[in-house]
Amino acid sequence: MARLPIIVQNERRKRIGLAITIWLQMCTVANWFLVALGAIHSLHTYRPRIRSYILDFYAKRDYVKRLVYASDETCIEQVRMNRTTFFKLCEMLQTLGELKSSRNMLVDEQVAMFLHIISHHLKNRVIKHHFNRSGETVSRSFHNVLNAVIRLQDVLFKKAEPITANSTDPRWKWFKNCLGALDGTHIKIRVLTVDKPRYRTRKGDIATNMLGVCTPDIQFVYVLPGWEGSVADGRVLRDAISRRHGLKVPHGCYYLVDAGYTNCEGFLAPFRGQRYHLNEWRQGYQPSTPEEFFNMKHASARNVIERCFGLLKLRWGILRSPSFYPVRVHNRIIIACCLLHNFIRTYMSLDPIEEELGEGLPSNVIDDDEPNIINIHPSDAWATWRMELANQMFDEWQASRN
Incomplete structure (x- = not known):
């Protein structure tokens, strides 16, 4: 067969090349068309997501319900x-x-x-x-x-009111002008290893020392968390009364404190060296001296702060074991727990946690090794007033027995 002329061969090559080019362009257009279809399909399938979000919102609400x-x-x-x-x-x-x-x-x-x-x-x-x-x-x-x-601090912290002379509460009627009771309690926390010695308590726990002040109806007046567990209660109180917005005690009024604090104006402590253990009085012992009778009534009234701490820790589990929150946040959590405790005591007529607590409280035992406040000095006048109050209480009690 004779070879085609060169001109014809070149013309055929051009036609084949043109056909290939057209085919490639058609493939590109087809690909673009498929991409466009995919985009349109995505737009249509996206619309149900709005509804699924709404349904998801209500599904998440089920647990709250x-x-x-x-x-x-x-x-x-x-x-x-x-x-x-x-x-x-x-x-x-x-x-x-x-x-x-x-x-x-x-x-x-x-x-x-x-x-x-x-x-x-x-x-x-x-x-x-x-x-x-x-x-x-x-x-x-x-x-x-x-x-x-x-x-809500200004709203939920209770305003302390002094006990009146005509009070009929058997625990508090002896303590005219008393505002309530205060004490310190340890709340376990987690701190850096380098800080553990400062936060280690005498029992070996890593904790913060919180000062709590409460009224006779078991509501907090003031709390001060944040001090290291190794710090004595007296030093925490010293800090509280020195702060600009700290604990305020009007002249003529006072709080009941344990023997770890100095007996001085504003803070009435029990007599040292005398019975104070509440269980001793529950076992049938009778006070034989004014000091013992004073301590018995003091322990009965001051027990309110122990109940307050007991309720607080029984109510909020986060205060019973160390949390992973930073110390600063944990201190704010402690304050929030105290505020919510007051809120519940105010707006719930029956507190089931108090019924659960019952009488299971730590004993009020004097520890003579506890350090005293070093910037609040005892006065002879305050000590004399305490002795006069003890004699008056004892005389009234004996007269009522006769």
């Missing part, structure tokens, strides 16, 4: 207050504490989450699983509620 709204019994077990009191707290945190709902979480869920954490000392990863939230959301909500509770 079971935690708080199922019944008062469940609500008390999980967040330490009944539903009515919970609603009141949410309202107060919104109006006075400046707590706001977020785009994804309402106020009641934030408050329920916070109360659930401090009631049972639950970790972030547990809460995020229960509430179906991210760890960052849990942490942010916790601190938002914590800050809102702290803003």
